[in-house]
Amino acid sequence: MKARSITLRGFLAAAALVLAGCATTGGTRGDPLESVNRVVFDFNEGLDRVVLKPVATGYQAVLPEFVRTSIENFFNNFNDGWSAINHLLQGKPAAALEMGMRFSANTVFGLGFVDVAGAGIERRPEDFGQTLGRWGLPPGPYLVLPLLGPSSVRDSAGLLLDIRAVPEAFPEERAERWALGTLHVISVRAGLLSATKALDELALDKYSLVRDGYLARRRRLVYDGDPPDEPEPPDTEPSEDTAPK
Amino acid sequence: MFRRMVWGLVLCAAQAAAWADTAPDAFVLQLSTEVIDAVKSDKAIQAGDVARIRTLVDAKVLPHVNLQRMVVKSVGPQWRTASPEQQKRLTEEFKTYLINTYAGALTQVKDQSVKVRPMRAGANPNEVTVGTDVVNKGEPLQLDYRLEKAGDEWKIYDFNVVGLWATESFRNQFSRDLSAGGIDALIERLAEKNKSLAASKS
Numbered sequence: 183m184k185a186r187s188i189t190l191r192g193f194l195a196a197a198a199l200v201l202a203g204c205a206t207t208g209g210t211r212g213d214p215l216e217s218v219n220r221v222v223f224d225f226n227e228g229l230d231r232v233v234l235k236p237v238a239t240g241y242q243a244v245l246p247e248f249v250r251t252s253i254e255n256f257f258n259n260f261n262d263g264w265s266a267i268n269h270l271l272q273g274k275p276a277a278a279l280e281m282g283m284r285f286s287a288n289t290v291f292g293l294g295f296v297d298v299a300g301a302g303i304e305r306r307p308e309d310f311g312q313t314l315g316r317w318g319l320p321p322g323p324y325l326v327l328p329l330l331g332p333s334s335v336r337d338s339a340g341l342l343l344d345i346r347a348v349p350e351a352f353p354e355e356r357a358e359r360w361a362l363g364t365l366h367v368i369s370v371r372a373g374l375l376s377a378t379k380a381l382d383e384l385a386l387d388k389y390s391l392v393r394d395g396y397l398a399r400r401r402r403l404v405y406d407g408d409p410p411d412e413p414e415p416p417d418t419e420p421s422e423d424t425a426p427k
Numbered sequence: 428m429f430r431r432m433v434w435g436l437v438l439c440a441a442q443a444a445a446w447a448d449t450a451p452d453a454f455v456l457q458l459s460t461e462v463i464d465a466v467k468s469d470k471a472i473q474a475g476d477v478a479r480i481r482t483l484v485d486a487k488v489l490p491h492v493n494l495q496r497m498v499v500k501s502v503g504p505q506w507r508t509a510s511p512e513q514q515k516r517l518t519e520e521f522k523t524y525l526i527n528t529y530a531g532a533l534t535q536v537k538d539q540s541v542k543v544r545p546m547r548a549g550a551n552p553n554e555v556t557v558g559t560d561v562v563n564k565g566e567p568l569q570l571d572y573r574l575e576k577a578g579d580e581w582k583i584y585d586f587n588v589v590g591l592w593a594t595e596s597f598r599n600q601f602s603r604d605l606s607a608g609g610i611d612a613l614i615e616r617l618a619e620k621n622k623s624l625a626a627s628k629s
Contacts, residue, residue: 376534376535380531
């Protein structure tokens with residue numbers, strides 16, 4: 183049937199992509215597509231340096247903090263609603279209820295702009311990629327997406343659904359959707375300015391650091407902060423050494 | 428001169444005694460809280476004086492780190508191929524780099540506090556993992572430590588930020604320079620990085 187053949191084709195395409203990635207030499211474990219990823223990463227970095235970072239810096243300089251916080255709250259609030267749904271999909275009714283309460287409290291009493299719930303109800307963001315992970319789907323190869331940055335095969339699939347749950351998905355007018363989407367990107371970027379500054383200065387290999395940070399964070403998120411204990415790789419040499427201390 | 432030596436020894440002993448026989452999670456909580464309080468209360472640090480944070484980290488945190496084990500873990504199998512002279516230089520540069528990394532993280536501290544998560548008993552009683560949450564508004568930041576018993580004290584030999592172990596991250600980052608030009612290339616790269624970090628204002 184038609185649906186089956188599309189799924190089969192999609193699966194074969196994905197498998198071919200993965201195998202093609204594995205065929206390329208080099209690359210670290212979990213990153214068979216490293217050579218391609220580095221190219222996209224460099225492109226994103228260039229775009230960030232030339233366009234996004236200057237705009238976000240200006241945004242931060244021009245708008246007072248309470249305005250920026252309100253905007254951030256607006257987008258976070260939508261995210262809380264979507265997180266509640268994902269908690270439910272993952273079989274966590276208590277967490278779903280809490281995030282649902284957060285969403286309603288902030289929408290009704292905070293009008294979407296004030297985080298009334300605050301630290302009283304802890305934010306536990308969930309997206310569809312995490313839901314897929316919870317359902318048992320492994321992340322697959324690390325992927326750097328153009329513009330969007332670090333992802334994985336699984337999380338990119340999750341993104342297809344996440345995109346429908348953001349505020350910018352809802353307005354009828356295309357111009358409004360673009361305006362909201364742009365604001366969202368700038369708001370998020372501005373929030374990350376000081377952290378990325380520290381990262382830029384410290385990293386010997388920014389690509390590696392971003393990748394490892396992303397993969398580790400996703401693993402934590404899927405297991406809600408309590409991943410199964412990872413075996414510690416053995417030290418190269420015994421620690422009682424002849425080297426000077 | 429002799430009196431100074433005696434005082435020095437007394438102070439050292441007092442310091443060591445302060446930490447002796449502390450449980451690893453109590454130790455981590457105490458150390459983290461001390462460091463964060465020092466950062467929060469120091470006006471110069473809050474104004475952006477990173478050099479001061481580095482001095483703080485060197486004085487307060489480094490004594491509790493098993494630097495040797497950390498650098499060996501971060502460099503990986505190629506450590507064995509290095510001469511004693513290279514190992515010494517690499518350890519020195521790594522130490523400076525580690526201080527810079529930790530200091531960089533501390534520049535983000537404004538109003539945080541630390542909570543320790545309940546410890547899970549592992550197979551080896553002399554090696555433990557202690558998990559902490561650095562709490563502010565919003566999501567808490569997970570910061571974990573691997574510690575080993577050294578006499579009656581505990582020493583940190585790895586730390587983890589939101590799931591990523593530092594030595595693993597360093598190993599992946601260092602591997603590029605190592606495969607490009609071996610140990611010397613790594614030493615040069617670290618030295619260069621440390622110099623540019625020292626020169627930058629904040």
